[in-house]
Amino acid sequence: MHIAVNLVPGTLARELSLFEGGPVTYVVVDILRASTVICTALSHGAESVIPVGDIEAARVLLGRTDMRNAMLCGERGGRKLDGFDLGNSPAEYTTEKVGGRTLIFASTNGSVALTAAPRDATVLVGGLVNVSALAHSIVQHDQPVLIACAGKENGFSLEDAVGAGAIISKLWETDPELELVNDGARAAQVLWDQYKSDPVMPLWQSQHGIYLIEIGFGADLSVCGAIDSVPIVPILRDGRIVAEPPISPFPQN
Ligand code: MLT
Secondary structure, three states, X not given: OEXXXXXXXXXXXXXXXXXXXXXXXXXXXOOOOHHHXXXXXXXXXXXXXXXXXXXXXXXXXXXXXXXXXXXXXXXXXXXXXXXXXXXXXXXXXXXXXXXXXXXXXXXOOHHHHHHOOOOOOEEEEEOOOOHHHHHXXXXXXXXXXXXXXXXXXXXXXXXXXXXXXXXXXXXXXXXXXXXXXXXXXXXXXXXXXXXXXXXXHHHHHOHHHHHHHHOOOOHHHHHHOOOOOOOOOEEEEOOEEEEOXXXXXXXXX
């Protein structure tokens, strides 16, 4: 299996071209916090999550007659928006709040990376909280893989690169033939080796982690860094992210 990592959003087209237009599994990684929120919401019974590129699109979508069951979720600057039901802290996404609901989700970077997914790709959501289940699904899909780090406002995010490295390392356990086809993948692997003994550490050291602490969301960092705590695989189908039923049982540790 071939794998590349796009470390910053602006180079997506270049890294995708490595696969020459063939089928890919496109994995969006936004460790702090969109990936973690999506996994948490689906594991707590949300029917689906609809990623949108901006706030206006979210409000327009909510107005549609088939969206009566929907809630507005997401953030700007890490904080819940006026008129939105939920922000972007995994702790908000309880069964009571999201069970059976459709979530229209607009975040600064994560939902944008999801809406940038290539047509026809298999689109998955990856975090540290679901890394083993995700790796299992990637192997089952058996396609070249592009991990798209959501980053921060078009720039590099340490925690997303480390998360990409965690996925590579997990894939290696089942696929010794795994081939890293770009420098992003090589860099992510080195970063994961550096941090694997304490996966929460890069979240504390990252610019976005420091910012979240400053605005009162420090508790989210250990939630987002808890390896395999939410073992589900979010997959995009017809514009909606749902929990992928396992293609074959996830191996238990
Ligand atoms: C994003 O999508 O930019 C993030 O999830 C931001 C956040 O931590 O709220």
